[in-house]
Amino acid sequence: xxxSKIDPFIEQEPPTNERVIMAGKTLYDKLWDDHLVKxxxxxxxxxxxxxxxLHEVTSPQAFEGLRLAGRKPWRIDANIATPDHxxxxxxxxxxxxxxxxxxxxxxxxxxxxxxxxFGILEFKIKDQRQGIVHVIGPEQGATLPGMxxxxxxxxxxxxxxxxxxxxxxxxxxxxxxxxxQCLVQQKMKNMLVKVNGKLGPGVxxxxxxxxxxxxxxxxxxxxxxxxxxxxxxxxLSMEARMTICNMSIEAGARVGMVAVDDTTxxxxxxxxxAPTGETWDAAVDYWRTLHSDDDAFFDKVVELxxxxxxxxxxxxxxxEMVAGVDGFVPDPAKEQDPIKREGIVRALKYMxxxxxxxxxxxxxDRVFIGSCTNSRIEDLREAxxxxxxxxxxxxxxxxxxxxxxxxxxxQAEQEGLDKIFIEAGxxxxxxxxxxxxxxxxxxxxxxxxxxxxxxxxxxGRQGFGGRTHLVSPAMxxxxxxxxxxxDVRELMN
Amino acid sequence: MRALKxxxxxxxxxxxxxxxxxxxxxKQFLKSIKRTGFGPNLFDELRYLDExxxxxxxxxxxxNPDFVLNQDRYKNASVLLARTNFGCGSSRExxxxxxxxxxxxxxxxxxxxxxxxxxxxxxxLLPIVLxxxxxxxxxxxxxxxEGYQLAVDLEAKTVTTPAGEAFDFEVDDxxxxxxxxxxxxxxxTLEQAEVIKAYEEQRRQTAPWLFGAGN
Numbered sequence: 001x002x003x004s005k006i007d008p009f010i011e012q013e014p015p016t017n018e019r020v021i022m023a024g025k026t027l028y029d030k031l032w033d034d035h036l037v038k039x040x041x042x043x044x045x046x047x048x049x050x051x052x053x054l055h056e057v058t059s060p061q062a063f064e065g066l067r068l069a070g071r072k073p074w075r076i077d078a079n080i081a082t083p084d085h086x087x088x089x090x091x092x093x094x095x096x097x098x099x100x101x102x103x104x105x106x107x108x109x110x111x112x113x114x115x116x117x118f119g120i121l122e123f124k125i126k127d128q129r130q131g132i133v134h135v136i137g138p139e140q141g142a143t144l145p146g147m148x149x150x151x152x153x154x155x156x157x158x159x160x161x162x163x164x165x166x167x168x169x170x171x172x173x174x175x176x177x178x179x180x181q182c183l184v185q186q187k188m189k190n191m192l193v194k195v196n197g198k199l200g201p202g203v204x205x206x207x208x209x210x211x212x213x214x215x216x217x218x219x220x221x222x223x224x225x226x227x228x229x230x231x232x233x234x235x236l237s238m239e240a241r242m243t244i245c246n247m248s249i250e251a252g253a254r255v256g257m258v259a260v261d262d263t264t265x266x267x268x269x270x271x272x273x274a275p276t277g278e279t280w281d282a283a284v285d286y287w288r289t290l291h292s293d294d295d296a297f298f299d300k301v302v303e304l305x306x307x308x309x310x311x312x313x314x315x316x317x318x319x320e321m322v323a324g325v326d327g328f329v330p331d332p333a334k335e336q337d338p339i340k341r342e343g344i345v346r347a348l349k350y351m352x353x354x355x356x357x358x359x360x361x362x363x364x365d366r367v368f369i370g371s372c373t374n375s376r377i378e379d380l381r382e383a384x385x386x387x388x389x390x391x392x393x394x395x396x397x398x399x400x401x402x403x404x405x406x407x408x409x410x411q412a413e414q415e416g417l418d419k420i421f422i423e424a425g426x427x428x429x430x431x432x433x434x435x436x437x438x439x440x441x442x443x444x445x446x447x448x449x450x451x452x453x454x455x456x457x458x459x460g461r462q463g464f465g466g467r468t469h470l471v472s473p474a475m476x477x478x479x480x481x482x483x484x485x486x487d488v489r490e491l492m493n
Numbered sequence: 494m495r496a497l498k499x500x501x502x503x504x505x506x507x508x509x510x511x512x513x514x515x516x517x518x519x520k521q522f523l524k525s526i527k528r529t530g531f532g533p534n535l536f537d538e539l540r541y542l543d544e545x546x547x548x549x550x551x552x553x554x555x556x557n558p559d560f561v562l563n564q565d566r567y568k569n570a571s572v573l574l575a576r577t578n579f580g581c582g583s584s585r586e587x588x589x590x591x592x593x594x595x596x597x598x599x600x601x602x603x604x605x606x607x608x609x610x611x612x613x614x615x616x617x618l619l620p621i622v623l624x625x626x627x628x629x630x631x632x633x634x635x636x637x638x639e640g641y642q643l644a645v646d647l648e649a650k651t652v653t654t655p656a657g658e659a660f661d662f663e664v665d666d667x668x669x670x671x672x673x674x675x676x677x678x679x680x681x682t683l684e685q686a687e688v689i690k691a692y693e694e695q696r697r698q699t700a701p702w703l704f705g706a707g708n
Binding site for chain 2: 086144173182250
């Protein structure tokens with residue numbers, strides 16, 4: 001959103017003692033207070049963790065640490081596991097034997113062994129409930145409003161869409177939570193990102209969050225818990241809210257949240273792990289308190305006008321390097337800040353792009369629709385609506401759709417979305433993280449440009465020398481049928 | 494965990510902002526189920542000219558002579574000087590494991606990403622935040638003087654240059670205490686087991702929907 005008319009940061013005045021006492025609580029303050037086990041004299045606090053999600057990449061050393069110290073998990077039923085990063089997206093009927101890379105196979109087998117040994121519930125590779133951890137938690141109702149949720153994965157912020165205190169942790173902390181059900185934390189600052197008004201047609205949650213990151217920068221939320229609010233956010237589905245919270249970490253904030261409302265409660269109702277009967281009623285009464293008070297104090301406030309947000313495309317190697325689809329690759333000569341200028345020069349060199357190239361002039365080699373950011377049913381519906389009756393452009397090497405879970409896949413097939421994709425020439429795959437980070441066989445070749453619905457355009461992220469452009473599912477679908485970026489609104493009826 | 498009280502070492506300046514953890518240790522090396530052995534693949538895509546693979550003999554690979562850590566004058570550096578937002582992106586603790594395994598003990602930058610910053614302390618690695626203009630000065634000095642070393646004192650919370658100029662830094666008391674003493678913080682938390690149990694029991698009464706669902 002560089003160069004747009006949107007207001008800059010509004011830095012709030014520091015609170016006086018009186019204001020601290022008088023001010024209401026933010027959603028984050030409420031969640032923090034509810035999970036505070038002990039405030040320690042040195043300023044750190046013990047925070048209770050209601051749910052830990054585990055996957056194969058960041059858990060093996062944690063389980064090994066437990067074993068070496070002779071410790072047992074504190075509360076088995078707080079944990080749910082699934083393999084997602086390493087799993088292949090083809091030949092899934094072969095189960096673990098379908099993983100060709102022996103190192104990947106060992107990692108998935110290790111997760112199975114650890115979960116079996118400690119009695120932890122795991123959706124294994126052949127279970128229909130298997131999927132990306134951040135898709136299956138909400139899908140199962142294992143993510144409930146007001147929970148504190150952690151996972152050894154930075155995109156755990158996704159679950160904040162349910163009014164949860166959810167963030168990524170390192171492997172040492174995975175072990176700490178397994179052993180103690182707590183984390184040692186320091187309270188973050190509060191930041192409100194308000195998106196006013198309504199979004200235009202063809203503009204999705206992904207465009208909103210990319211526009212936010214473009215505005216505040218990749219470290220704009222560091223040290224803060226972000227709450228996303230405003231009319232535009234309130235009008236979004238849970239899927240779109242999850243997309244936005246998912247990418248909070250790309251703005252530097254470990255935590256991104258949306259207050260609970262009817263949309264949240266309707267989504268959770270009836271899910272396998274959700275409460276029922278009187279317990280449900282009691283839970284809903286509590287969940288309805290999970291919003292910031294009107295007089296709550298935020299350390300930082302940022303506002304955007306929803307109607308000004310256009311479909312976004314990233315051109316560089318950091319998620320803050322984005323432009324509207326009608327924009328251009330920037331010219332480093334016009335950047336005043338020497339460090340930023342150097343960053344642009346380096347990014348353009350890696351991306352093989354010339355300054356001032358129109359975004360719609362960037363030719364593509366592959367299209368990837370998937371990841372914990374955009375692989376839910378609504379994402380697939382949006383992409384299918386664009387490709388329906390069209391064909392993948394002749395110049396593309398590959399366009400693939402990777403659903404977020406076995407259940408998302410089944411639902412998409414029930415709705416006939418798989419047929420739409422296959423008829424258009426896209427590949428219809430099995431669930432997992434796939435080409436978002438290319439730990440399995442799905443990856444970019446050197447120098448290839450990819451329209452990707454994932455979350456990171458870092459150098460080498462999708463494959464050695466690969467060039468990632470972050471977009472929404474609708475924009476990725478539009479790119480698939482044209483072979484370059486195009487404003488999806490031109491393809492919509 | 495290895496304790497760190499004082500450290501003096503050679504400084505390597507990495508003049509690049511927003512260094513992400515994918516850059517520090519690329520994903521193909523995350524398939525290991527161990528905590529050790531990541532050092533040879535630290536900054537793999539910057540350090541070598543070919544595509545790195547797990548279990549490769551890195552001594553045979555073509556190196557990128559332009560990369561700072563490949564220059565003779567920075568061999569055996571143990572203090573990494575970096576730019577803003579170091580360690581952004583993925584939460585992978587493999588990033589501090591790789592830095593530590595390579596031989597770094599201290600990283601100095603104007604700012605760090607939150608998860609990375611926290612992960613460092615769990616692995617005997619000290620991330621130090623100094624003002625941007627001080628970091629600029631250290632970059633200038635490290636590039637101008639071959640063999641430039643910095644002395645870090647965690648007890649006194651100071652970084653001292655060869656000329657004797659000392660800069661104070663902030664670090665929270667709990668993290669400092671654990672690093673100074675090489676403490677396992679799980680053990681420290683478990684000293685509060687009774688408090689955790691009491692909290693849990695009360696939550697079980699007031700919010701029963703949070704219990705028993707995952708099994």
